[in-house]
Every structure is written in C-alpha cells, then in structure tokens.
Amino acid sequence: xxxxxxxxxxxxxxxxxxxxxxxxxxxxxxxxxxxxxxxxxxxxxxxxxxxxxxxxxxxxxxxxxxxxxxxxxxxxxxxxxxxxxxxxxxxxxxxxxxxxxxxxxxxxxxxxxxxxxxxxxxxxxxxxxxxxxxxxxxxxxxxxxxxxxxxxxxxxxxxxxxxxxxxxxxxxxxxxxxxxxxxxxxxxxxxxxxxxxxxxxxxxxxxxxxxxxxxxxxxxxxxxxxxxxxxxxxxxxxxxxxxxxxxxxxxxxxxxxxxxxxxxxxxxxxxxxxxxxxxxxxxxxxxxxxxxxxxxxxxxxxxxxxxxxxxxxxxxxxxxxxxxxxxxxxxxxxxxxxxxxxxxxxxxxxxxxxxxxxxxxxxxxxxxxxxxxxxxxxxxxxxxxxxxxxxxxxxxxxxx
Numbered sequence: 001x002x003x004x005x006x007x008x009x010x011x012x013x014x015x016x017x018x019x020x021x022x023x024x025x026x027x028x029x030x031x032x033x034x035x036x037x038x039x040x041x042x043x044x045x046x047x048x049x050x051x052x053x054x055x056x057x058x059x060x061x062x063x064x065x066x067x068x069x070x071x072x073x074x075x076x077x078x079x080x081x082x083x084x085x086x087x088x089x090x091x092x093x094x095x096x097x098x099x100x101x102x103x104x105x106x107x108x109x110x111x112x113x114x115x116x117x118x119x120x121x122x123x124x125x126x127x128x129x130x131x132x133x134x135x136x137x138x139x140x141x142x143x144x145x146x147x148x149x150x151x152x153x154x155x156x157x158x159x160x161x162x163x164x165x166x167x168x169x170x171x172x173x174x175x176x177x178x179x180x181x182x183x184x185x186x187x188x189x190x191x192x193x194x195x196x197x198x199x200x201x202x203x204x205x206x207x208x209x210x211x212x213x214x215x216x217x218x219x220x221x222x223x224x225x226x227x228x229x230x231x232x233x234x235x236x237x238x239x240x241x242x243x244x245x246x247x248x249x250x251x252x253x254x255x256x257x258x259x260x261x262x263x264x265x266x267x268x269x270x271x272x273x274x275x276x277x278x279x280x281x282x283x284x285x286x287x288x289x290x291x292x293x294x295x296x297x298x299x300x301x302x303x304x305x306x307x308x309x310x311x312x313x314x315x316x317x318x319x320x321x322x323x324x325x326x327x328x329x330x331x332x333x334x335x336x337x338x339x340x341x342x343x344x345x346x347x348x349x350x351x352x353x354x355x356x357x358x359x360x361x362x363x364x365x366x367x368x369x370x371x372x373x374x375x376x377x378x379x380x381x382x383x384x385x386x387x388x389x390x391x392x393x394x395x396x397x398x399x400x
Contacts, residue, residue: 194301
C-alpha cells in the first residue's frame with residue numbers, strides 16, 4: 001500500500017521547485033546560497049499564508065500602517081540576489097537591518113554555520129518577537145533578534161564581517177560603516193535620484209567601493225534615518241490628463257513651482273533618431289540606461305499616474321531651468337521625445353543619447369559605485385559624481 005504524502009513532503013516539493021526557479025532566473029548562482037534556500041522552510045516564517053503562497057516568488061506582507069505595508073518577507077528572488085551579493089562565508093559575523101519574519105536571517109544563519117553569528121534588528125518589538133519565535137520554531141534559535149533603530153546598527157555584537165539592509169534606505173548610515181570590519185561588505189537598497197539599487201559595497205580605507213549593483217524595490221526604513229526622498233507632483237494637467245510625478249532627494253516647493261511653469265508650456269513630439277526599445281527600466285532591469293541618465297544632474301526620473309495622454313508610465317525628463325525647457329522620454333514611445341518650451345533641453349538630451357550609444361549601452365552589471373568618506377581633490381579617470389544628499393561623496397563609472 002503506497003504511503004500518503006505528508007504536508008512536510010508537499011512543502012519540500014514546493015521549496016525545491018522555488019529553488020530551481022531561482023537558479024534558472026540566475027538569482028542563485030552559488031552552492032551555499034542554493035543549499036540555504038533548499039533547507040530553510042519558508043512556510044514556518046509565514047504561517048498565516050498557505051503553502052503555495054509561502055513558496056511563491058512574491059513578497060508576503062506582515063504589517064501595515066494605514067493600509068501601507070511596513071514589514072514583509074521579501075520576494076525570494078530579491079533575497080537570493082542580495083545573499084549572493086553579500087558573499088557570505090562560514091564563520092562570518094553578520095548583521096541584518098530589518099527583521100521581517102526572520103526568514104532572511106535564517107538563510108544567512110544557514111550559510112555562516114555554527115561558527116558564525118547572525119544578528120537581526122527591527123524598530124518594532126512585536127516584529128522582533130514574532131521573528132524570534134519563527135526562528136526558534138524553524139531551528140535557528142541561535143540568531144540574535146534585537147529591537148533597535150536599524151539606522152543605528154547594533155554595536156554590542158560588532159564589528160561585523162557583513163551587513164545586509166533589507167529595508168529601503170536613502171543613504172548608507174555612518175553607524176553601519178563604523179560597525180563593519182575593514183574589507184567587510186554592506187549590501188543595501190539605496191536611493192539614487194528616483195531608483196533603488198541593491199548595492200554591495202566593500203569597506204576600504206574608510207570609504208566604500210561597489211562589487212555589484214541590482215535594481216530593487218523595498219519598504220522604506222523607519223526610525224532616525226531622516227528620509228526626505230520621494231516622488232512629488234509637478235504640473236497642473238487639464239481634465240483627465242495624467243498627473244506627472246518627479247523623483248527628488250527632497251521636496252522643494254519653490255523648485256516645483258518653476259517646474260510647473262516649464263511643463264505648462266506648449267508641448268511638441270519629436271523624433272530622437274534611434275530606438276530605445278528594451279533600454280527602459282520597466283523593459284529590462286539589467287539595462288544600465290536609467291543609471292546613465294540619472295547620474296546626470298539635469299535628469300529626473302518621472303512617472304505618470306494612469307490616465308489619457310501621449311506619454312504615460314515611467315520616463316526621464318531632462319530639465320533646463322536656465323532656458324525653461326524640458327525634454328521627456330517615455331518607455332511607451334521608445335523613438336520619440338516630448339519637448340516643452342524651446343529646443344535647448346532637446347539638443348542636450350540628444351547629446352546624452354549619443355554618449356550612451358558611444359559607450360555601447362552597457363549593462364547595469366558594468367556599473368561601479370564609490371563612496372568617498374571625504375571629498376576627493378579630483379575623481380579617478382572615467383568617474384563622474386552623483387548628486388546625492390549624503391555624508392559621502394558618491395561617484396560612478398562603467399567597467400571597460
């Protein structure tokens with residue numbers, strides 16, 4: 001008589017299928033990360049959802065504030081990418097900022113092994129308590145779960161070989177850098193003028209040099225981080241025309257009034273002499289196009305809410321306030337640009353696009369980021385500075 005399958009067997013099968021999917025996507029590339037995802041039972045960390053939801057490649061939200069999620073179990077694809085970026089080794093001491101359900105801490109704990117140590121911190125005691133309970137139930141009770149403002153890190157268990165930030169941060173905290181050993185690695189989802197990148201940064205001589213970068217989305221960090229970044233409405237669209245929003249480091253009402261004037265001007269649709277099909281962030285996450293553009297101080301990321309209009313969805317705006325002109329790209333029209341005011345911004349944008357073509361349209365995997373602890377007298381050859389509110393001076397370059 002055949003033996004009936006048990007719930008544990010079903011969970012193991014679903015977990016195996018998830019791991020294979022993550023491998024096929026390229027999110028998992030190393031054996032230690034594969035072993036961790038194959039061993040840690042995610043369903044024990046999200047007990048309020050069914051098994052299929054627990055092993056689906058999607059986030060599971062666990063806390064809300066006014067209908068807005070404030071804590072979750074991150075999408076497995078993103079967790080795997082960040083775990084690979086972290087380059088964990090057995091025996092490492094690791095700090096996680098943002099405890100969530102405890103699942104990610106268990107993945108880290110599995111990799112560092114019995115000779116390593118993982119500390120996870122969260123600003124809410126009830127989240128910490130639930131994560132600690134989940135960790136204990138799943139056999140990872142040696143993970144230290146602490147209620148703490150994550151932006152401050154957790155110095156009593158430092159210094160750390162690795163720090164993983166699983167909440168969206170505007171910038172790297174100086175506390176994290178202080179608590180990281182020389183040569184250690186921080187992986188954090190950082191805001192760069194409208195987009196978030198999960199950046200792996202290695203500490204070298206007090207500064208930080210990137211090892212890799214990947215696009216991401218995360219629930220924002222809470223606490224003393226003094227976050228000011230966001231998308232803010234610009235322009236006064238008539239009727240059912242969609243509202244435009246612009247990504248900025250901080251809101252500036254006077255600046256937005258100038259932008260309102262720019263985008264109130266007559267608009268004209270022009271060709272750009274090439275096609276950018278497949279280069280937009282919404283079309284290809286590996287494209288480096290969006291970071292090439294947003295590194296330029298004249299460019300802002302924009303998006304429109306749903307509605308009628310030639311341009312909708314995500315886009316980029318080159319704005320020249322000296323000439324009161326703007327040129328806007330949109331992923332729905334990859335070979336055209338919307339021009340506001342005179343041609344100045346349009347000419348500048350075409351020059352930028354020519355530069356993108358000369359570079360060979362590099363992948364985001366070729367992007368290198370450096371954070372200098374003090375402003376350098378000059379940047380290394382091939383680097384450009386990035387406008388960012390930060391105690392660091394940020395610079396970028398392309399490999400090769």
